[in-house]
Structure formats: structure tokens, C-alpha cells
Amino acid sequence: MSAMSKNNISGRSKEISVLERVFLSTEPEFIVIYGRRRVGKTYLVREYFGDSICFEITGMHQVSLDDQLANFAQSLAKAAGMMFDLQKPLSWSEAFSQLEQFLDASDQHKQGKKQVVFLDELPWLNTPRSKFLSTLEHFWNSYGSRQKNLILVVCGSAASWMLQNIVRAKGGLHNRLTHQIRLMPFTLPETEEFLLNRAIKLTRYQIVELYMAMGGVPFYLMQAEAGLSAAQIIDQVCFSSTGLLRSEYEKLYTSLFDESELHMKIVELLSKKRSGLTRNEIVNGSKITTGGRLTRVLEELEESGFIESRIPYGKKKQDLLYGLIDEFTLFYFFWIKPLGKRFLSSGYWMSRQNDPARKAWAGYAFETLCLKHVGALKSALGIAMVETTDGPWRYKADQQSPFPGVQIDLLIDRRDATINLCEMKFSQSEFIIDASYAKELRQKINVFRQVTLTRKNIFLTMVTTYGVVNNAYSQELLTNTLTIEEMF
Known part of the structure; x- marks a missing residue:
């Protein structure tokens, strides 16, 4: 097995389990990882696959096809352990042909070990009129998909480009992906x-x-x-x-x-x-x-x-x-x-x-x-297994409205005929519900009931940093109080 160093990766347990399945697979694997800039895509791939990465290239931002191909030649020379650059390929077709030759000649291939090819910042490699994408499709369909020990990993920060051109591809890559990871903060x-x-x-x-x-x-x-x-x-x-x-x-x-x-x-x-x-x-x-x-x-x-x-x-x-x-x-x-x-x-x-x-x-x-962190809040409320929908609610009042305008940022509508009306307050100590805020809360509940005509229980739920001071208003109004501890 490769020198995989899961110990250096914080969190990411779901993603690691996907990568483990990929690494232990006996089939060729094509995996896409996308997510915003700085979210740790490159780190995750390098740390997990380690020495099994036999070729890696990172696309350059806003450069010409010529520059990207020179970048490829340098990356291939580095992978092959050469002290000098290879001659630059004239097209992506020639570049991927060189990559195939390199993979076939490598020690990993001869020893039947996993070979990871890592193409990072894929959208940047795809310069206008470069035919990069169609060549990548051809590389996978004609070569990669026949190599049982090959893992092709493609990454990109431009999430929409990755979805449109790789995940939901209509052309030669349609249904070719074996796994996808959306890496979140x-x-x-x-x-x-x-x-x-x-x-x-x-x-x-x-x-x-x-x-x-x-x-x-x-x-x-x-x-x-x-x-x-x-x-x-x-x-x-x-x-x-x-x-x-x-x-x-x-x-x-x-x-x-x-x-x-x-x-x-x-x-x-x-x-x-x-x-x-x-x-x-x-x-x-x-x-x-x-x-x-x-x-x-x-x-x-x-x-x-x-x-x-x-x-x-x-x-x-x-x-x-x-x-x-x-x-x-x-x-x-x-x-x-x-x-x-x-x-x-x-x-x-x-x-x-x-x-x-x-x-x-x-x-x-x-x-x-x-x-x-709504999932964590639901667990703290003991409703993780209850079917729910959550979302905001707002009532815009006009001159004819019998009620004032109201904004509720989070309602958790539960299958058990109950709605958690959630109020979220950040404070440096225990939060105090005073007379004016108590009036505002009563108004929110009343307007919500009157406008929606709901017959469900309404549980007023406070999410705060350190909890809520116990006073007449909190006793009258609150069903649940949650703190930041419940989100950890």
C-alpha cells in the first residue's frame, strides 16, 4: 500500500471513507473533487494518496495553451525523476500520449501497484480552443478505463465548471465518473x-x-x-x-x-x-x-x-x-x-x-x-430521526395588513405536528430576554399562527452562546434553549 497519512488529515471522515474505497478497488477509478478555493482539496489528495501519486499537474491561471503544455512537460519530467525538462508536446493529444507511455513504463505499473494521476485546477488547464477536455475524455475512454490499478483524480475550485463539464458531462465523459466529492469548509x-x-x-x-x-x-x-x-x-x-x-x-x-x-x-x-x-x-x-x-x-x-x-x-x-x-x-x-x-x-x-x-x-x-449546523441542533432537540423541513419565514406587511411585518430565520417543521421556531442570539454572556424582546417574540408567534393558520404545536427555541437567564419571560416563552456546545 502507499504511504497514506490519514493521521495528518483533520476531520474529513466521510471523504476519507470514499478515498479508502477508491484505493482498495480492483477497478479503474475516476474521481472528481470540487470545492471553493483554499478548502483543502489538494492537501487531501496529496496527504491521502502520498507516494501512490505518480503524476501530478496543476493548471495555471489565465495563461496560454503553450504555457500549459510547457507546464505539462515540466511536470512529466519531474514525475520521471529527470534533472532536465522534456521537450514540450505540441498538443494535449501528444501530451496524454506521453503520459500513457510514462505510466506503462513506471515501476508501479510493472509491480501491479496503484497509480494515481492527479490533475489539479482542471478548469485552468482547459484553455479556449485547446481541445483539452475532449483529449481527457479520449485518454480515459481509450486508456484509463482499461487500467485496473489506475486512479484518475481531477480537482477544481470553479465548482460550476466542474459540475457542468465533468460531473454532468453530456459528451465522452457521460457516466464515466466512479466517485465525486464536494469538499466543504x-x-x-x-x-x-x-x-x-x-x-x-x-x-x-x-x-x-x-x-x-x-x-x-x-x-x-x-x-x-x-x-x-x-x-x-x-x-x-x-x-x-x-x-x-x-x-x-x-x-x-x-x-x-x-x-x-x-x-x-x-x-x-x-x-x-x-x-x-x-x-x-x-x-x-x-x-x-x-x-x-x-x-x-x-x-x-x-x-x-x-x-x-x-x-x-x-x-x-x-x-x-x-x-x-x-x-x-x-x-x-x-x-x-x-x-x-x-x-x-x-x-x-x-x-x-x-x-x-x-x-x-x-x-x-x-x-x-x-x-x-441545523443537523447538530436537531440532534440536540432529540429530533434527528424525525422527518423535518427547515427554512425561513417572513410576512411583509402593507397598509391594509392587520398584522405587523415579521421575520423568522429558522423554522423546523416536524412530522410530529410540531414546529420549532428558532431565535439565534450571539452574546458575550447569558442572554437576557427583557420586556421589549418578550413582546417581540409573542408578536412573532401570534402573527405566524394567524397568517399560516397552523394547528401545530409551536415550540420557541433559543440558540445562544451561553444560554438564557432564567426569568419570568424565559419561563413563559421558551420550550428549548440550546448553546454553542450543541454544535460541537
């Missing part, structure tokens, strides 16, 4: 494991704080240094002149999307609307005319994990609400973009602890975090 428990493996010991409250700023993106989390608090890490990574995330935003979107200015326009619009926007509201706000172009941009943002579409309770698919769910993008619009190129003294973030804008951002970011 870490969950909270995976983030905790990742940080501990790097000797970074933070309380769960501080892990949540860090996650709300940069999400579960491994490469961002790698910037954290042991011995620093979450606030110090955020200061260093997001606000210092050399911090990775100070200049990450545009690089992130331009590397992933063609016409990235459209994608950036939509996420900026969504960052200003905590309750989400309908498609028509996005059309009006972005001035992108409705039709195929907008559909494509929204699909690309959703497939890459930046936004999420949710069907509000009691509504149809055409009433979808789109919301921003990428923590870093949200943090960028609240905190990094307003600074421009301003040089900051150290401790900027720590000095913002009591800023009202911080409270607004934290409320938004904490809701996003909770929505990503």
Missing part, C-alpha cells in the same frame, strides 16, 4: 480538531468567534498562531498590512468566476440584507437583467458555497430566498472593505469589542453559523 467540530492538531487551544466561544470571521476554510485557519486569542488572530490575519485576508476578497472571486464583477455585485447586495432576497429583489438591486445570465451567476455562487437558496415555510420553489452564507465575505463587507487601504495600528479588532456595528455583524454571522 470545516464544521465547528472539525475546526476544533484542526486547531488542536496545530496546538492552538481556544475556548469554544473563541472558536465560534474565529469561525464567524473566516469560516471553516482550512487555509485561512492555518494562519492562526498558537498562544494568541481569537481577537488577536483576527487582528493579525484580517487587519495587519501583511494579513492574508486583508487582500483575499478580489483574488478569491476573480480566480473562481468569469465575469466575477457580477458575482461580487450580488454578494455585496446580499451582505446588506440579513433576511435574504428573492430573485426579483436581486434583479432590481443588481440591475442584472433576469434570464440565463443571472441564473448562471446564482448557480455558480451557490455551488461554490457562497450563497444558499431556501424555500420559505409554506411557499413554493419560485419563492426562493437567497442568503449570503460565506463568513469571510460577510466579514469583508462589514469590516475590511470600509477601511480601504488605511494603515491600522495593531489591536484594531480588539478595540472594536463594544462597537454597535460589531453587534450587528455578530448577530448576522451567528445566524449563518447556526443555519449551517
Whole structure:
């Protein structure tokens, strides 16, 4: 077996089980791994397959076919252990022919060992009019699919391109894939494991704080240094002149999307609307005319994990609400973009602890975090095995409305004739329900009942950092209280 080092991989248990099946297979395997930039695709492949990778090439961004073929020649020479570059192939057809010859002549092939061919950043290899994709199809159909010990791994950050051209391919690659992995950012428990493996010991409250700023993106989390608090890490990574995330935003979107200015326009619009926007509201706000172009941009943002579409309770698919769910993008619009190129003294973030804008951002970011961990919240409520649907609900009041407007960010509609109406609140200590908030909660429940005419139980459920202070209002209104502990 290869020198697989699963011990160095944090989390990713589902993905590792897929890779184990692939490695132990007695058939040729063609696996696609896609996910946003910096999410750890390359690391996962290299760490898991180790010495079994006999050839690896990484596509170069926005270069010519000539440059990509020179890149191929260098990669093949490196794989063959040559001290000098091979002659550059004149086409992808010639390049893949050289690759076949190399694989057939390798020691791994002769010894009947697994051979992993790793093509990274595949969309970048596919330059215009290069015939890369059709040549890859031919390579797999005429050669790869006949090699019992071959594992072809293709990766890409442009999720929509990978889905359209590889996963849902209509041509020669149709139904050729044997496995696919959509690599998502870490969950909270995976983030905790990742940080501990790097000797970074933070309380769960501080892990949540860090996650709300940069999400579960491994490469961002790698910037954290042991011995620093979450606030110090955020200061260093997001606000210092050399911090990775100070200049990450545009690089992130331009590397992933063609016409990235459209994608950036939509996420900026969504960052200003905590309750989400309908498609028509996005059309009006972005001035992108409705039709195929907008559909494509929204699909690309959703497939890459930046936004999420949710069907509000009691509504149809055409009433979808789109919301921003990428923590870093949200943090960028609240905190990094307003600074421009301003040089900051150290401790900027720590000095913002009591800023009202911080409270607004934290409320938004904490809701996003909770929505990503609904499965864990359901388990904590003891309803993991109950059939449920979850989504937002909003009632827009007009001049004739008998009720005020209401926004509920999470309803869990259960098969057992019960609805959990969830309120998510981030606070630095136990949350206090006061008279005015109690009135608001009663109003939400009342308007929801009156408008939907539901006969189900309504259980008001609070999700907070440290729980809720026990007082007359909490006793009157709450059925369940959950804390951040339930999400780990």
C-alpha cells in the first residue's frame, strides 16, 4: 500500500471513507473533487494518496495553451525523476500520449501497484480552443478505463465548471465518473480538531468567534498562531498590512468566476440584507437583467458555497430566498472593505469589542453559523430521526395588513405536528430576554399562527452562546434553549 497519512488529515471522515474505497478497488477509478478555493482539496489528495501519486499537474491561471503544455512537460519530467525538462508536446493529444507511455513504463505499473494521476485546477488547464477536455475524455475512454490499478483524480475550485463539464458531462465523459466529492469548509467540530492538531487551544466561544470571521476554510485557519486569542488572530490575519485576508476578497472571486464583477455585485447586495432576497429583489438591486445570465451567476455562487437558496415555510420553489452564507465575505463587507487601504495600528479588532456595528455583524454571522449546523441542533432537540423541513419565514406587511411585518430565520417543521421556531442570539454572556424582546417574540408567534393558520404545536427555541437567564419571560416563552456546545 502507499504511504497514506490519514493521521495528518483533520476531520474529513466521510471523504476519507470514499478515498479508502477508491484505493482498495480492483477497478479503474475516476474521481472528481470540487470545492471553493483554499478548502483543502489538494492537501487531501496529496496527504491521502502520498507516494501512490505518480503524476501530478496543476493548471495555471489565465495563461496560454503553450504555457500549459510547457507546464505539462515540466511536470512529466519531474514525475520521471529527470534533472532536465522534456521537450514540450505540441498538443494535449501528444501530451496524454506521453503520459500513457510514462505510466506503462513506471515501476508501479510493472509491480501491479496503484497509480494515481492527479490533475489539479482542471478548469485552468482547459484553455479556449485547446481541445483539452475532449483529449481527457479520449485518454480515459481509450486508456484509463482499461487500467485496473489506475486512479484518475481531477480537482477544481470553479465548482460550476466542474459540475457542468465533468460531473454532468453530456459528451465522452457521460457516466464515466466512479466517485465525486464536494469538499466543504470545516464544521465547528472539525475546526476544533484542526486547531488542536496545530496546538492552538481556544475556548469554544473563541472558536465560534474565529469561525464567524473566516469560516471553516482550512487555509485561512492555518494562519492562526498558537498562544494568541481569537481577537488577536483576527487582528493579525484580517487587519495587519501583511494579513492574508486583508487582500483575499478580489483574488478569491476573480480566480473562481468569469465575469466575477457580477458575482461580487450580488454578494455585496446580499451582505446588506440579513433576511435574504428573492430573485426579483436581486434583479432590481443588481440591475442584472433576469434570464440565463443571472441564473448562471446564482448557480455558480451557490455551488461554490457562497450563497444558499431556501424555500420559505409554506411557499413554493419560485419563492426562493437567497442568503449570503460565506463568513469571510460577510466579514469583508462589514469590516475590511470600509477601511480601504488605511494603515491600522495593531489591536484594531480588539478595540472594536463594544462597537454597535460589531453587534450587528455578530448577530448576522451567528445566524449563518447556526443555519449551517441545523443537523447538530436537531440532534440536540432529540429530533434527528424525525422527518423535518427547515427554512425561513417572513410576512411583509402593507397598509391594509392587520398584522405587523415579521421575520423568522429558522423554522423546523416536524412530522410530529410540531414546529420549532428558532431565535439565534450571539452574546458575550447569558442572554437576557427583557420586556421589549418578550413582546417581540409573542408578536412573532401570534402573527405566524394567524397568517399560516397552523394547528401545530409551536415550540420557541433559543440558540445562544451561553444560554438564557432564567426569568419570568424565559419561563413563559421558551420550550428549548440550546448553546454553542450543541454544535460541537
